[in-house]
Each structure stands twice: as C-alpha cells, then as structure tokens.
Amino acid sequence: MYYFGFRRLRTLLALVPLLLFSALAARAQRPPLLRELSLRTDTTTYYLSRNTVTVQEEPHFYFYYRPGDDTAELRATPADPSAGTLSLQRSADFTLLDSLTPVAGGQYYRAKLRFTNLADVRFLSLTFRQAAPDSAGARVQTVRLLPVSRTTLELRPTDTDLFVGEEKVFELSSNNPKNIRLSPEWTHGQDIDYRFDQEKGVLRLHVLANAPGNRVLTLRPQTERPFLTDNNRRVTYALPPLRQEFTVKSSRLRFLSVDKKEITLDEDSRRKGVELILDNGRTFDLRHTYRIEDQEEAGGALIAEVFTRQYLTNDRVLCWLRVYNTHRQADSYLYIKENDQAKYITNFNISPQTTVTALSVRHRGGDWTSSNTVNPGETVDVRLEGVSLLRGRFHFEDVRVVPSDSSVRSDAAVVYRVQVPIGIDKKRVAIDNAGQPTDFALTVREFQRPHPLDFVGVTFGETVRPVTRLNGPILYDRTIRDVVFSFNAGAIDSERQLYGKQHLTFEIRTQNAKGDLIEMRTIDNVVVCPDGSSVRAAFYQDKQCQVGNLSLNNLLSARKTYDLDDWSKIIVTIKHTQAQYQEPGFTQRLELVLQRRVKFDIDVSFPAGLLTKQLGGGEANNYTAFSGISLATLAQFSFYNPNKINKLRPYKVGAGFVALNAFNLNSNANAARDLGLVVLGSVYPTRSDAKLTFPLYLGAGYLVNKGKLFFLFGPGIGIRL
Numbered sequence: 001m002y003y004f005g006f007r008r009l010r011t012l013l014a015l016v017p018l019l020l021f022s023a024l025a026a027r028a029q030r031p032p033l034l035r036e037l038s039l040r041t042d043t044t045t046y047y048l049s050r051n052t053v054t055v056q057e058e059p060h061f062y063f064y065y066r067p068g069d070d071t072a073e074l075r076a077t078p079a080d081p082s083a084g085t086l087s088l089q090r091s092a093d094f095t096l097l098d099s100l101t102p103v104a105g106g107q108y109y110r111a112k113l114r115f116t117n118l119a120d121v122r123f124l125s126l127t128f129r130q131a132a133p134d135s136a137g138a139r140v141q142t143v144r145l146l147p148v149s150r151t152t153l154e155l156r157p158t159d160t161d162l163f164v165g166e167e168k169v170f171e172l173s174s175n176n177p178k179n180i181r182l183s184p185e186w187t188h189g190q191d192i193d194y195r196f197d198q199e200k201g202v203l204r205l206h207v208l209a210n211a212p213g214n215r216v217l218t219l220r221p222q223t224e225r226p227f228l229t230d231n232n233r234r235v236t237y238a239l240p241p242l243r244q245e246f247t248v249k250s251s252r253l254r255f256l257s258v259d260k261k262e263i264t265l266d267e268d269s270r271r272k273g274v275e276l277i278l279d280n281g282r283t284f285d286l287r288h289t290y291r292i293e294d295q296e297e298a299g300g301a302l303i304a305e306v307f308t309r310q311y312l313t314n315d316r317v318l319c320w321l322r323v324y325n326t327h328r329q330a331d332s333y334l335y336i337k338e339n340d341q342a343k344y345i346t347n348f349n350i351s352p353q354t355t356v357t358a359l360s361v362r363h364r365g366g367d368w369t370s371s372n373t374v375n376p377g378e379t380v381d382v383r384l385e386g387v388s389l390l391r392g393r394f395h396f397e398d399v400r401v402v403p404s405d406s407s408v409r410s411d412a413a414v415v416y417r418v419q420v421p422i423g424i425d426k427k428r429v430a431i432d433n434a435g436q437p438t439d440f441a442l443t444v445r446e447f448q449r450p451h452p453l454d455f456v457g458v459t460f461g462e463t464v465r466p467v468t469r470l471n472g473p474i475l476y477d478r479t480i481r482d483v484v485f486s487f488n489a490g491a492i493d494s495e496r497q498l499y500g501k502q503h504l505t506f507e508i509r510t511q512n513a514k515g516d517l518i519e520m521r522t523i524d525n526v527v528v529c530p531d532g533s534s535v536r537a538a539f540y541q542d543k544q545c546q547v548g549n550l551s552l553n554n555l556l557s558a559r560k561t562y563d564l565d566d567w568s569k570i571i572v573t574i575k576h577t578q579a580q581y582q583e584p585g586f587t588q589r590l591e592l593v594l595q596r597r598v599k600f601d602i603d604v605s606f607p608a609g610l611l612t613k614q615l616g617g618g619e620a621n622n623y624t625a626f627s628g629i630s631l632a633t634l635a636q637f638s639f640y641n642p643n644k645i646n647k648l649r650p651y652k653v654g655a656g657f658v659a660l661n662a663f664n665l666n667s668n669a670n671a672a673r674d675l676g677l678v679v680l681g682s683v684y685p686t687r688s689d690a691k692l693t694f695p696l697y698l699g700a701g702y703l704v705n706k707g708k709l710f711f712l713f714g715p716g717i718g719i720r721l
Contacts, residue, residue: 048061074088091126124146150227194208214245222238274320287309306321306322307320429443489529567646607716
C-alpha cells in the first residue's frame with residue numbers, strides 16, 4: 001500500500017510541468033490586440049492583413065513612399081472594442097498631428113501622423129496599448145513598419161568611346177537619388193572598373209577601362225531603403241543590373257602603370273624624390289632622367305621628373321620621382337618625354353601637402369563661427385579648411401569624434417562632429433595630422449550662459465524667497481531691519497545643463513513717500529559660482545566668486561533701511577552683466593514699500609455752521625442755531641487703504657478741543673461761546689488734488705463753561721497748501 005501511494009505521488013509530480021506549460025501556452029496564444037490596421041498616404045491605402053512581409057523572421061507592415069511623403073492617416077480597428085480604450089505610444093520617429101480618436105463608439109480609431117524622415121529612419125514601429133477596465137492589466141501590440149520605395153536608375157551616355165587607363169565620368173538619372181548607395185571604392189579585376197559618387201545632388205558614375213575592344217559594363221547598384229519583388233513577397237536592396245556597351249580604344253602611346261597612385265608634393269618629394277616602380281618601357285635607358293608633362297605637344301608645364309635606376313625581375317623599373325606641380329588623374333594623362341618627344345603615358349595624382357588654413361565651429365542650433373571655443377559636455381561640428389584634406393589623418397586630443405552621415409569631406413574642407421567630455425581637464429584640444437601637430441586647436445571654455453534668477457534669494461524680515469517669485473510692489477507693514485540677498489549656488493548647474501559663472505549687477509535706489517530719490521548705488525559684476533555639486537566645480541575656482549550674503553545696509557550710506565520714513569521705497573534691480581554674455585540675460589525688479597496702516601497727527605481745522613444739542617433738561621434739550629466758525633485742535637488718527645500705496649481712507653477719528661463760535665463777529669454779547677472737550681469723527685472728500693475741501697464733522701463732548709454734555713454735527717473748511 002505504501003508502494004502504491006508513492007507511485008501516485010510520482011505521477012502527480014510528473015504532471016505539474018505539463019500543466020504549467022499548458023497554462024503558459026494558453027496565455028501566449030492570446031488573440032492579437034488589433035483586428036485590422038490601415039495606413040493611407042496621398043494615393044494608396046495599405047492594410048496590415050494584406051501588406052505584410054517577413055524581414056529577419058519578423059512580420060513587417062510595408063507601405064510605399066515617395067520623396068516628400070511624410071504625412072499619413074492611421075486607422076486602427078481593435079479586436080475587442082469593449083476591452084478598453086486604445087492608445088498609441090509616442091515615438092521620436094513620428095509626430096501625432098491628431099490624437100488617436102475613437103470613431104463609431106470605439107469600433108475603430110483614427111489619427112493623423114507625420115513621419116520624421118522616412119529615408120533615414122531605422123526600426124520604425126507603431127506600439128498600441130489597450131487599457132483594460134478591470135485589474136487584468138493592459139495589452140500591448142507592436143506593429144513593425146517597413147517603408148519601401150520604387151527607385152529607378154538610368155544610364156544614358158552620349159559618348160561610348162573609352163581609352164585604356166582614362167577615367168571618364170557620366171551622370172546618372174534617378175527618381176530618388178538619395179536612396180542610391182554610393183560606393184567610393186573602385187571595383188577591381190573587371191574590363192571596366194567603376195565607382196559611384198554624388199556631387200551637388202547629382203549621381204555620377206566613374207569608369208576606368210583596362211582592356212581595349214568592345215566591352216560591356218555591368219552595373220549592380222544597391223539602394224539604402226529596400227523594395228519588394230516577387231509579387232511583394234521578398235525584400236531586396238539590389239536594383240536590376242544596368243548594362244552598357246563601350247568601345248575601348250588603345251592609346252596611341254603605351255600606358256605605363258605605377259605602384260603608387262598618390263604622391264605628395266612637399267619639400268622632400270621635390271628635392272630628394274620618391275621611390276617609384278614603373279612598367280618597363282623597353283626603350284628606357286638606365287641612369288637617365290625623363291621629363292613628365294601634362295600635354296603631348298612640346299612646351300608643356302613640367303609636372304615631374306623620373307630618374308631610372310635599375311631593372312627589376314618582374315619586367316619593371318625602379319625609379320626616383322621628383323615632383324614639381326600638382327596633378328589630378330581626371331584632368332589629363334601624364335606624358336613621359338625625352339627631348340620634348342612623348343614616349344609613354346602614365347597617370348597618378350600629385351597632391352599638395354595636407355595643410356589646414358582655417359578652422360570654424362558650429363554649436364548645436366547655431367551658425368558657423370570662426371571662434372575655436374567649445375564647452376565641456378557639448379557636441380559641436382568642427383570644419384577644417386585647407387588643401388589636400390582628404391589625405392589627412394586628423395586626430396582630436398582627448399575628445400570623441402562622432403560618426404555622422406552628413407559630414408562634408410573634400411580636398412578643400414572636412415567636417416568632424418566632436419563630442420567634448422563633460423569632465424575634460426584641459427583648456428586646449430590639440431588637432432594632429434598623422435601624429436604631427438597642426439597650427440590649430442580647440443579652446444575649452446567653461447559655459448557662461450545666463451541662468452534664470454531663481455537662484456537669487458532675498459529676505460527682509462521673513463523667510464528667504466527667490467526673487468523671481470516677488471513680482472510687483474511688496475507692501476511691508478513692519479520695520480525693515482535689513483534687506484539681505486543670498487545665492488543658492490547649487491541650483492545653477494545640473495547634470496544635463498551647465499551654465500557656469502553668473503555675473504550679476506545690482507542697481508539699488510531708495511525713495512521717500514513723494515518719490516524723491518534718497519540714494520542710488522550700483523554694484524557691478526557680482527560673480528556667483530556653482531558650488532561643489534557641479535561636475536565642473538573644480539574649474540570654477542575664482543577669487544571673484546561671491547562668498548556669503550549681500551546686505552543692503554552695508555551698501556547704503558545716506559539712510560539705512562530701518563531709518564526710512566513711512567511709505568518709502570526700496571527698489572533693487574538685479575540683472576546679468578550683459579558684457580559677460582553673448583546672449584540676452586535675465587532681469588528681475590524688487591520693489592519694497594514701507595506700508596503703514598494708521599497715521600497719527602495733530603490737526604487744526606475750522607468747523608463752521610455746527611449744529612449742537614446739549615443734554616441736561618429744559619431748553620437745553622433743543623437744537624441750537626447754526627454756530628459760526630469754530631476752532632478745533634484734535635489729535636487724529638488717519639487710516640490708509642491697505643490695497644493702495646500711500647492713499648488715505650476718507651475718514652478720520654480724533655479727540656481734542658473745540659472752541660465754539662471762536663470767530664463769531666456778532667456784536668451780541670450773549671453769543672454762545674464755549675470750550676468743549678470732544679471726540680470727533682470727520683469725513684473728507686476722496687479727491688487728493690482739491691485745494692479747498694469741506695469736511696463733515698460728527699461727535700460728542702463736554703462743555704467746560706456750562707458743564708453739560710453735548711452732541712455736534714456740521715461742515716468745516718479745509719485748505720490744502
């Protein structure tokens with residue numbers, strides 16, 4: 001029985017891997033996210049179900065494009081619309097002009113997109129994501145795209161005659177020249193060797209005949225982007241072969257080949273000569289000098305001289321070649337002459353010594369400049385100009401040369417894309433040619449770009465705040481003991497953005513309540529250096545770097561901030577010192593106003609026509625007649641509008657003395673004159689420019705002579721001088 005139980009347990013354990021594999025297989029066989037996907041260009045609509053081809057064992061959705069086609073309409077139909085919302089992940093290879101929008105209740109989705117560069121982009125794909133409404137997770141499907149192009153290439157020569165050893169150039173016509181793969185190297189071992197190149201947007205075919213007779217040139221061009229053959233089932237880069245028949249003629253003079261096709265014209269090759277192996281001309285005399293000219297007729301320019309030294313076993317001659325002028329094989333043949341009589345022809349290039357005459361630098365997004373300064377961590381294009389630069393082997397010290405398809409290379413100019421390390425510790429990047437220094441180099445200069453002024457903080461009795469957050473006048477209702485500026489040096493440089501030293505100028509002005517200038521100071525060239533958190537901190541060390549805070553009271557001499565009167569202003573303008581930068585800097589203005597809520601003052605006014613009422617019974621309870629001009633001396637409180645600068649509210653409250661009928665000129669001796677101790681409230685007109693005003697008074701008090709309480713109400717006369 002024990003044995004039987006053990007066998008059952010072993011059987012169950014053997015079934016566990018099978019069950020796991022079945023579960024994984026079932027999960028892997030989940031249906032695709034999309035039922036259909038279409039891409040509509042200007043002329044044709046392509047469908048995923050019909051236009052699919054296998055490339056490198058993976059299905060690709062192909063579509064044809066023409067140069068200039070970059071916009072397409074995308075329509076995606078989900079397999080299960082109820083499974084969730086469909087979305088398209090963003091990519092640097094295309095731009096969504098219209099977002100993926102559901103149509104017909106989510107039965108399909110439509111979007112409009114623009115491809116970045118179909119001619120150069122690689123591994124183009126569309127990734128769709130469907131978010132599930134429950135917690136089952138999102139589903140993702142990636143559709144790989146294959147842009148293909150119908151490229152044609154034609155050769156229609158006007159002259160089919162060639163000569164042995166002569167290079168000839170023909171123009172090729174194509175509907176998509178950029179898609180033709182260039183081959184700068186010559187083919188070898190054919191009756192007619194050839195190579196492709198491009199100059200000023202024109203495809204050119206270089207041919208070089210090697211044997212006389214009727215020869216057929218067979219071109220096998222390749223494309224950069226593929227196209228489909230065999231009913232759109234096979235991807236290929238090979239265009240159909242081009243065949244052209246040429247008549248190759250023998251030269252009237254025997255062509256002698258040389259072992260060196262490139263000769264440098266320099267002091268050594270002109271005086272000492274270059275060792276050269278030349279075909280045996282049969283009539284060569286040893287230890288003899290022959291003249292080499294660029295024309296068959298007599299009187300041609302001296303290009304070089306060849307001195308025959310000895311015969312070699314392979315029917316060739318060892319010579320010394322001294323060169324005196326430059327020559328290009330494509331220009332003409334070289335004629336070996338004796339006594340002005342052409343004996344043989346040959347051909348090779350004689351190029352001047354590689355010399356750099358000018359250097360220019362282009363920063364990202366800028367134009368070419370003659371300045372040789374570069375910054376740590378940036379990638380720049382460096383253009384060298386001179387002669388015979390294609391033969392140079394240039395090396396940039398301690399920097400990385402980044403390969404670039406758009407680099408310009410010719411004998412007159414070469415362009416290198418150079419990436420300067422962010423931690424470079426040199427001030428000069430030498431440029432060498434084949435191990436020999438040139439007269440040009442790159443100068444490494446620290447970044448010096450204006451940073452937004454959020455690294456400058458200010459405090460005037462509260463916590464430190466960035467000056468960029470203090471916009472407009474700031475009303476402060478307490479005494480300003482000092483205005484202190486601090487600098488967050490760690491907020492200037494980051495890992496991806498370097499700004500370098502910040503040169504700031506502080507313009508300080510203090511004004512009284514009327515706007516009159518009290519004092520003006522300008523602090524030039526305050527240098528704030530990034531702190532140790534910057535990767536270039538070791539290179540920012542400078543005695544001019546600001547250490548510590550900047551106190552306003554240490555700069556003001558006339559009146560300190562705590563001595564300023566009510567409603568005085570402190571105006572500080574912080575800006576970058578423009579002379580230190582090549583681009584506009586930032587400016588921030590700080591305006592502090594010493595706000596007051598209440599104003600206390602002694603006021604002398606002239607109430608007139610007061611209406612009073614005495615308390616105490618009898619006739620005193622009646623209102624008296626309007627009095628004459630009185631004299632009021634009050635200690636008053638005025639109240640400022642909290643939302644305006646130095647603007648009083650139209651009412652005041654005070655207490656003091658009122659001499660009733662003080663200026664009553666009536667001859668009646670019973671005129672009601674008395675002295676009252678009062679508490680008065682007054683209302684003034686809101687116009688601040690009025691010279692003559694008529695305030696209203698309301699209050700109560702105590703009559704000293706009559707010993708009674710009374711109320712008073714009436715107008716007054718105010719004169720503003």
